[in-house]
Amino acid sequence: MSSRDEILARLRAATADVTTRPGERGPVPIIAATSESAQATLTLFVETVTDYRASVVRCRPEQVGAEVAAALVRGRAHTVLVPSGLDPAWVERARDAGLRVRPDEDDEGRPLSADQLDGIDAVVTAARVAVATTGTIVLDHAPDQGRRALTLVPDHHVCVVRAEQVVHDVPDAVALLDPARPLTWISGPSATSDIELNRVEGVHGPRTLDVVVVD
Amino acid sequence: MTELPVQDTSPTFLGMPSFQRAAAGALADTQQRRNLAHATATIRAKRAAAVGEVEGWEDLRLAGAAAKDEALHHLPDYLEQLEANLTARGATVHWARDAAEANQVVVDLARAKGADEVVKVKSMATQEIELNEALEAAGIAAWETDLAELIVQLGEDRPSHILVPAIHRNRAEIREIFARRMGAVGRAAPADLTDEPERLAEAARLHLREKFLRARVAVSGANFAVADTGTLVVVESEGNGRMCLTLPETLITVVGIEKVLPTFADLATMLQLLPRSSTGERMNPYTSMWTGVTPSDGPQEVHVVLLDNGRSRVLADEVGREALRCIRCSACLNVCPVYERTGGHAYGSVYPGPIGAVLNPLLRGTSSEVDQSLPFASSLCGACFEACPVRIDIPSLLVRLRSQVVDEANGRSAEAASMKAAAWVFGDHRRLEASQRAATLGGRLLGGRTLRSLPGLGAWTQARDLPTPPTETFRQWWARTRGDGPATGGDRPAGHGDRPASGGEPHTPEEGP
Known part of the structure; x- marks a missing residue:
């Protein structure tokens, strides 16, 4: 008997006493905090992101480019990676400020290697959804966010979130996501609690996270 | 039904002494006790705060238990569904009855890729099967990339906590391990390394980055495996997980079969329960979800090893x-x-x-x-x-x-026998009083000394002292101070004999003045 068949046979024997059918429990209960208002949700999101020692700014749509440039300058970035689907207006000011803005491709048009990504200071992306109660940004790696490595290897991530993308609690976000896509949930900069259980920011992922909330 | 196979005790833990004997040594290590007391007090406070924020916490616990029970009660169905969805998305599913089989699958896959090293995300399942040792025996280096696992691996130590395997080490010990050992297996720690946690984290970042950038094969576990979508989930903090799950060409994930969740919607429950219970955070820094292979993003060869290793036997136990x-x-x-x-x-x-x-x-x-x-x-x-x-x-x-x-x-069953004996004693007030007199006689003989053990109660008294029997029973005390006269030491005082047993039958015979 193959390992597969043997394990399945063991499990059928082990659960022979079970009288319910799969799915009989009914729909998964949605247990979530409720929002008082869209503004309250947004305010909470800013607070929870700030708690992780990420920086958050709120701005109007026409100010996004200036805020992105300011964050990159604060982080002393020289080269900035931009996914193909990003709104070009968001990095115009950074380009004007003399930063080298480059797409995810080398001279021959191939995606950058991990080593090449390691030589880039920062990345600017959009997001798919954000969660107020937990201060989380979720990427689904659509063209305005790029493949997963882009938001991982560079040390500084500037993420632009539109106000209407901020949902109140975790179940609201799960309901919006497409499981067929790779998903990355980001709550603050890279951190560890492994040394005496104190949270220390900055291990392998981006050590600086800037969130620009647009409303 | 026939007994399902147990999990073999892995070589590391073969011949381990009893908990009580091993604990005696650990208790004598005052440095470790201090480290543990500090760390557990910190995390308890953080957890309490994070859990206290959530109004529906008890509902979440019920939903979490229900989701896992649904998966476990119908495990073969959900595993088949998981396999079908993974396969449809380009992943290859392997099944492993035990540790040896799982290790062989991973070794064979790594060899087929020509890899002489793999990077690893912290995973309880791969620790359980001692995969690192199996890889090493096959000439393949396994680099642990979680900070605590790195501390344990470099210190040639064993993990002592599920979440924070190096919880028994303080910052000074960690600095010493990094300074002494990093250079032997890769980029050395900076010469001026201090014991500030920020500097230690930076040293780990520098040491591991070259390994992440060159790795061709990664091995991970999974916190959840979602049956109705084929999605695997890794919950982590540092970004080492994302590195392993994203950069190498080949990803091998070893998943205990009990990690299955019925539906993607169940993640809404679990992602609220796990981080707050675990690190005491509203959310952990990074959670990665992937469903098979995504063209031009991340590993293009994705393997999943579904591991039994004694789990089916546990599942057969209805309680x-x-x-x-x-x-x-x-x-x-x-x-x-x-x-x-x-x-x-x-x-x-x-x-x-x-x-x-x-x-x-x-x-x-x-x-x-x-x-x-x-x-x-x-x-x-x-x-x-x-x-x-x-x-x-x-x-x-x-x-x-x-x-x-x-x-x-x-x-x-000794417990059953002693309960039977207790029922016989409690069933008749004469027998109870006789036994109490016998006990108080023992108490008077002992004086203030403590009973360290009693024959026949070996396991129980190994770790605790027995209460010293009192010198007088409650009944004797009552008779002496409130009753009609001095305790006769025999039947109840006159006039009580017609009362029903209720008020007179103490359920805690050791209770006294």
């Missing part, structure tokens, strides 16, 4: 199976008064603490000294059940395992 709900958050360790003092090594397994005291004897059976002793590694205070996000009733499972151990040792 014990609830231990398989465990999501490895380690909240039960952090609230346990026994764990806080002994640390994790005495449990003789990669699963320490209250959940380990239940899970190990269920997975491995109760034939070894350590597995027989683990159900007694608890004061049954109940804090673990209160903290458990999926409501595993650890104290009840421990009590049940205790009677199983005693049954097996005696060929009959």
Whole structure:
């Protein structure tokens, strides 16, 4: 008997006493905090992101480019990676400020290697959804966010979130996501609690996270 | 039904002494006790704050338990669904009956890629099967990339906590390990390394980055495997998980079969329960979800190894199976008064603490000294059940395992026999009083001394002293101070004989003035 068949046979024997059918429990209960208002949700999101020692700014749509440039300058970035689907207006000011803005491709048009990504200071992306109660940004790696490595290897991530993308609690976000896509949930900069259980920011992922909330 | 196979005790833990004997050594290590007391107090406070924020916490616990029970009760169906969805998305699914089979699958895959090293995300399942040792034996280096795992690996140490395997090490010890050992296996620690946590984290970043950038094969575990979509989930903090899950060409994920969740919607529950219970955060820094292969993003060769290794045997136990709900958050360790003092090594397994005291004897059976002793590694205070996000009733499972151990040792149940004897004594007031007189006689003989052990109660008295019997029973005291006269030492005082047994039958015979 193959390992597969043997394990399945063991499990059928082990659960022979079970009288319910799969799915009989009914729909998964949605247990979530409720929002008082869209503004309250947004305010909470800013607070929870700030708690992780990420920086958050709120701005109007026409100010996004200036805020992105300011964050990159604060982080002393020289080269900035931009996914193909990003709104070009968001990095115009950074380009004007003399930063080298480059797409995810080398001279021959191939995606950058991990080593090449390691030589880039920062990345600017959009997001798919954000969660107020937990201060989380979720990427689904659509063209305005790029493949997963882009938001991982560079040390500084500037993420632009539109106000209407901020949902109140975790179940609201799960309901919006497409499981067929790779998903990355980001709550603050890279951190560890492994040394005496104190949270220390900055291990392998981006050590600086800037969130620009647009409303 | 026929007995399903137990999990073989891995070589590291073969011949482990009983918990109580191993704990004696751990208790003598004052540095470790200080490190543990500090760390567990910190995490307990953080967890309490994070859990206190959530109004529906008890509802979430119920939903979490229900989701896991749904998966476990119909595990073969959900595993087949998971396999079908993974395969449809380009992943290759392997099944492993035991540790040896799982290790062989991973070694063969790594060899087929020509890899002489793999990077690893912290995973309880791969620790359980001792995959690193198997890879090493095959000439393949396995680099642990979680900071705590790195500390353990470089220190040639063993993990002592599910979440923070180096919880027994303080910052000065970590600095010393990094300074001494990093250079031998890769980029050396900076010469001016201090014991500031920020500097230690930076040293790990620099040391591991070259390994991440060149790795071609990664090995991970998974916190959840979603049946209705084929999605695997890794919950982490540092970004080492994302590195391993994203950069290499080949990803091999070893998943215990109990990690299955029925639906993607169940993640809404679990992602609220796990981080708050585990690190005491609203959300952990990074959670990665991937469903098979995504063209031009991440590993293009994705393997999933579904591991039994004793789990089907636990599932066959209609009561014990609830231990398989465990999501490895380690909240039960952090609230346990026994764990806080002994640390994790005495449990003789990669699963320490209250959940380990239940899970190990269920997975491995109760034939070894350590597995027989683990159900007694608890004061049954109940804090673990209160903290458990999926409501595993650890104290009840421990009590049940205790009677199983005693049954097996005696060929009959000593507990049942003593309960039968107690029923006989309590059933008649003359017998009760006679036994109380016998006990108080013992108490008078002992004076203020303590009973260290009593024949026949070996396992119980190994870790605790017996209460010294009082010199006088309640009945004697009552008769002497309030009654009609001095205790006769025989039947009840006159005039009480016609009363029903209720008021006169103390259920706590040791109660006295």
